[in-house]
Amino acid sequence: MEIYKGLASPMLDRLDSETSHVIVREALHFAETFPGGLKIIEQFAYKRKRFLDPKLRVQVCGIEFDNPLVMGAGWDKEGRAVKGLWRLGVAGVEAGGVPEYPQEGNPRPRQFVVAPGVIIQRLGFNSSGMNKVARNLSRYERCGIPIGIQVTENRDVASSDTPEDHAKACVAVTQKMYHIASWFTLGLSSPNTPGMRRLQGKRWLAPIVSAVFGAMEDMGGRKPLFVKIAPDLTWEELDEVIEVASAYRAGIVASNTTTNPDIKAKYGERWRYERGGLSGDDSDFRAMSTRQIAYICRATGNGLPVMGAGGIKDTPTALEKIMAGALPLQIVSAIRGEGLTVFGRINRGIVEFMDREGVKSLKELVGVEANIHSVA
Secondary structure (H helix, E strand, O other): OOHHHHHHHHHHOOOOHHHHHHHHHHHHHHHHOOOOHHHHHHOOOHHHOOOOOHHHOEEEOOEEEOOOEEEOOOOOOOOOOHHHHHHHOOOEEEEEEEOOOOEOOOOOOOEEEEEOOEEEEOOOOOEOOHHHHHHHHHHHOOOOOOEEEEEOOOHHHHOOOOHHHHHHHHHHHHHHHOOOOOEEEEOOOOOOOOOOHHHHOHHHHHHHHHHHHHHHHHHOOOOOEEEEEOOOOOHHHHHHHHHHHHHHOOEEEEOOOEOOHHHHHOOOHHHOOOOOEEEEOOHHHHHHHHHHHHHHHHHHOOOOOEEEEOOOOOHHHHHHHHHHOOOOEEEOOHHHHOOOOHHHHHHHHHHHHHHHHOOOOHHHHOOOOHHHOOOO
């Protein structure tokens, strides 16, 4: 029996969702700090070993990943468990969201497991701020693990009507994290900070992207930059994001949590208008993000890098995102619903699929089924 599901998960289920998450993260952090701790962490991986296969290697925007799975932002907000997560099977970790200054986020309770593997949360970018996160991540600067930084804003900045305020805040975080990051993601699509989701519009997004790239050039050169989008965007709104990303040669992360009330209400009418975004193992949510990925792939001729996120929990759901047009993939909620072995199981399953179908490289699969996922 899997150690996590058989022993740890039943105990964690007695706690509120946010507390159980913090316990697991801090356990990984603690294990990193003493000799032999990483070997212990690896005992919780699938088949008790980090899985490697050369067929899984991918290069995206010049970043080398030894498999297609990245720990998405929101799980390790403080950048405290990068090596632990790597030992469990991810190829990289995106830390954050990271705002310029510390903030507590929204009042608790603010994270709810509404069904196995399905979460509604309204954390509101609780963070110790860029200075503390930078100190945490400095431990990993020469570890060889790709580290992304999700750049975001403090609550007071998000409400500003001046685009320059938003650009300034994102630039500050980018400059602070520049020497640590393999890539950056603009986390401007959270539903849990008032006024933030409007920043996906071209009027706001273009000056922010321009300013962040300018800051990178001043620091020593451009690094990959992605824009994380909401699954609830209209196709016209998504076209604006694609236009900005194409103009500046940025990528897209598709997608964040959904605020769709009908999807929330599937888990009980009490959740319909609960504040926060839903993520995890919901078929409708998963389809929303997959359709967005396919739309971007078709609109750009597979010309924009897309990180896939949203409902990935096993090999079929991972392959669905890749074939729609995304690589690499971000996983967050599945670590709670499926356990710590989820990364190894997905990676082994992908290799088995490739061997069975005679596929030599994951690049061969990117976007091959984009036309299947219609926008209707």
